[in-house]
Amino acid sequence: MSLTRYPMEGDLIETTDNLVFDVKGFLHPPDKVIAYVRFIPDVNGDRLKGDLRFKKIYSLSERDSFIKANYPIYIYYDSIFNKEVEAVPINLVKMHYDPIRRTLQMMRDRESLDVMESLALSFVEYLSDISNVLVSKIGITGSLLVGLHKKSSDVDVIVYGRSNGYRVYSALREVLDESNFVKKYDLNGLLTLYNFRFKDTRISFNDFARIELRKVLQGKVGGTDFYIRLVKDVNELDEKYGDKIFIPMGRCRIKARVIDSSEAIFTPCRYLLDDVHFISGESVPNLIEIYSLRGRFCECAFKGEWIIAEGKIERVICKDGSSYHRLYLGNSVYDFMILK
Numbered sequence: 648m649s650l651t652r653y654p655m656e657g658d659l660i661e662t663t664d665n666l667v668f669d670v671k672g673f674l675h676p677p678d679k680v681i682a683y684v685r686f687i688p689d690v691n692g693d694r695l696k697g698d699l700r701f702k703k704i705y706s707l708s709e710r711d712s713f714i715k716a717n718y719p720i721y722i723y724y725d726s727i728f729n730k731e732v733e734a735v736p737i738n739l740v741k742m743h744y745d746p747i748r749r750t751l752q753m754m755r756d757r758e759s760l761d762v763m764e765s766l767a768l769s770f771v772e773y774l775s776d777i778s779n780v781l782v783s784k785i786g787i788t789g790s791l792l793v794g795l796h797k798k799s800s801d802v803d804v805i806v807y808g809r810s811n812g813y814r815v816y817s818a819l820r821e822v823l824d825e826s827n828f829v830k831k832y833d834l835n836g837l838l839t840l841y842n843f844r845f846k847d848t849r850i851s852f853n854d855f856a857r858i859e860l861r862k863v864l865q866g867k868v869g870g871t872d873f874y875i876r877l878v879k880d881v882n883e884l885d886e887k888y889g890d891k892i893f894i895p896m897g898r899c900r901i902k903a904r905v906i907d908s909s910e911a912i913f914t915p916c917r918y919l920l921d922d923v924h925f926i927s928g929e930s931v932p933n934l935i936e937i938y939s940l941r942g943r944f945c946e947c948a949f950k951g952e953w954i955i956a957e958g959k960i961e962r963v964i965c966k967d968g969s970s971y972h973r974l975y976l977g978n979s980v981y982d983f984m985i986l987k
Contacts, residue, residue, distance in 0.1 A: 651743045654680045656878050656914050656940070657788045657805040660735050661742040664718060665699060667793055668735055672915060672940050673881070674888040676725065679734040684710045684721070686795050694795045701795055706847055707978065728893050744793050746786020746805050753787065763871075767791050767802045770868045773828060774804065774875075778818040780811045788876070802873040809913075812877030816912050819875075820863045829873070831866045832859065844943070847980050854985040862946045864912065876942055877913045892964040893975075899928030900957040901974065902987060908949045916945045918954075929960055934972040937984065941977035944984055953987035 654660070658670040660682055668682035675681050686694065689702035704710050714721050714733055725732050753760060753768045760768065767787050775782045789803030790796040806815045823831050832840065834856065841848065841855050848855065859865075864875040905911075907919035918937040937944075937956055948954045958976040976982040 649737055649740060649743075650680070651745060653881055654682070654743070655881065657746050657786060657876055659685070659744040659788070659793050660740055661744070661793065662721075662735055662739045663741045664739070665741075666718065666721075667701070667795070668721075668733070673879075673884055674727075674886065676727070676734070676888060678738075679723070679736050680740070681725070681732050681734045683707065683733045684714055684718075686790075686793070687713065694790070694797060696794050703790070703795070708980070727889055727891075729895060746788045746792055747783060747807070749787045749792050750782060750785060754782070763791060763796050763798065763800060763802070766869050766871060767804070770802055770829075770873060771804060773868075774806070774815055774819070777822060778811075778814040780806065780808075780814050784808055784811050785815075789874075800871075802868055802871055803876070804873065805876045805878060807878060808880045809883050812879075812913060815875065816863055816877065823863060823866065829866060829868045831862075834860075836867065848943075848983070849981055850983045850985055857986055858947050858984075864942075864946060874942060877945075879913065890966055894962040894964065896931055896960040896962050896972065897929035898958065898979075898981075899930065899960055899974070900926040900955065901934070902926055902953065902955050904953050905948045905950055911947065911949065912945055914942055914945060915940045916947075918948060926955070928957075931960055931962070931972045933970075934960070934974060936971075936973045937976060938973050939976040944976050947984045948986060954984055955987050956984040958982040 654670045654675055656672055660668045660680060665688045666684050667686035669685045670680055670682045686701040686703055688699050690700055692700035692702035694701040704713060721733050722731055723734055750771055753764055771785045774785055784807045786805045788805045790800045806812050837856050837859050841852050866873060901923055903920040903923040905918050906921050910917040916939050920935055923934050956974055958974045961973050961975050962970055963973055964970045
């Protein structure tokens with residue numbers, strides 16, 4: 648089969664090789680989907696789907712190493728992003744998993760759901776109730792989307808539409824301190840999260856906790872970890888593949904002030920900056936934003952706050968010939984963003 652619609656952040660794709668990939672972002676070449684392998688067939692895997700056992704790969708470095716060693720067909724050099732990326736050729740797509748379809752299917756099959764599926768559906772309906780966002784705009788993603796979840800899996804939810812995202816975020820922020828169903832992480836929960844992320848998080852626990860303790864889009868639902876991803880609808884996207892070219896310019900560490908955090912809660916997240924000071928690494932003019940496709944960099948800072956961040960510098964060249972620089976976070980274990 649081919650794609651059922653334009654591929655979006657939060658979708659998963661299963662290939663003819665029985666590999667399952669996470670779709671990354673909204674910018675894809677015409678004949679491929681930029682996506683990173685997540686589940687691989689493994690006779691000793693702890694996840695079962697049909698007659699196949701699967702194993703989940705966590706870190707980006709592990710994913711790249713596995714694909715390069717075993718399935719190099721899914722690695723290619725992209726001339727727009729000017730880097731090697733994992734991508735699935737459309738002709739190798741066996742199944743395209745849509746989070747909204749999964750929600751609606753769970754609603755239809757409510758009586759036959761397992762415990763994790765029932766919890767996920769209850770969470771979606773809870774978010775809809777407190778925010779007045781239609782259930783048809785809230786999808787179920789992650790391992791639950793493809794039926795590769797287990798009892799210890801997270802509940803991963805995705806909300807479509809800019810205004811819907813703000814409504815869910817605002818409503819959830821109001822109830823987190825008083826609800827018995829959904830709760831923020833406490834310090835013990837954050838320590839567990841920090842230890843899990845440590846190989847991808849080279850910052851101190853104190854810096855980690857200062858940011859994570861105030862986040863709204865993660866926590867516990869019914870005692871299970873949850874994460875909510877907020878994304879724009881396709882018709883709200885202001886950029887298409889090829890509209891801009893991205894050129895790597897080295898790495899740097901900066902101190903800067905956030906002047907616009909209106910997209911800090913969305914994936915991709917973006918922070919507009921001023922008063923940028925280069926602490927180490929390359930120094931470039933007109934570095935105006937921090938950008939990331941990774942959920943862990945959402946909600947890290949808000950308007951008026953000072954941050955320290957390290958990542959990859961990209962020169963962004965627009966169709967009209969103008970250009971600027973941004974700090975891209977997420978590809979390296981040394982990428983970070985903390986409050987000053």
